[in-house]
Amino acid sequence: MKYGIIVCPGCGKAKGVGTEKKTTTCPCGREIKLARIKYQYETDSPHELAEAVAQANALIAGGEKLQKEKRSRKKDPYTMISEKAKRVKDPLERMGLVASELTKMKDEFTEDDLRRVVMLLGKSSAKDILARLQEHNIVYESSDGKYRAV
Numbered sequence: 484m485k486y487g488i489i490v491c492p493g494c495g496k497a498k499g500v501g502t503e504k505k506t507t508t509c510p511c512g513r514e515i516k517l518a519r520i521k522y523q524y525e526t527d528s529p530h531e532l533a534e535a536v537a538q539a540n541a542l543i544a545g546g547e548k549l550q551k552e553k554r555s556r557k558k559d560p561y562t563m564i565s566e567k568a569k570r571v572k573d574p575l576e577r578m579g580l581v582a583s584e585l586t587k588m589k590d591e592f593t594e595d596d597l598r599r600v601v602m603l604l605g606k607s608s609a610k611d612i613l614a615r616l617q618e619h620n621i622v623y624e625s626s627d628g629k630y631r632a633v
């Protein structure tokens with residue numbers, strides 16, 4: 484095989500090289516010794532090589548993106564509340580917990596706040612839940628459109 488693909492240990496990018504070479508220098512400046520490196524892909528066709536390098540780099544870039552998204556996906560308070568609430572089996576008790584957590588977080592919460600948690604819990608209507616919570620005196624309307632857990 485005349486050509487191979489390596490992944491640069493410096494910048495992590497895929498690079499096509501001639502396998503007869505002893506060393507190569509990556510665009511990032513890193514000199515790579517080819518003697519002991521394992522080729523990710525080998526081919527005799529320069530055209531195939533170029534395609535494979537592009538593919539490998541797309542995969543690598545995709546992986547980086549995924550990792551970055553994962554890292555930046557910090558749990559927002561609504562998710563945290565919904566996760567806490569998931570452990571409570573009784574539906575009313577569960578919504579009571581959500582209401583009191585929202586109250587702790589925001590002092591007063593709106594139907595919209597409730598909806599954000601309710602959506603994560605897979606229940607449909609925040610309005611109904613709010614009505615039930617008020618019915619059971621778990622939540623009261625503290626000011627116009629704002630609610631607090633008792």
Ligand SMILES: [Zn+2]
Nearest residue numbers: 491494509511
């Ligand atoms: Zn490099």
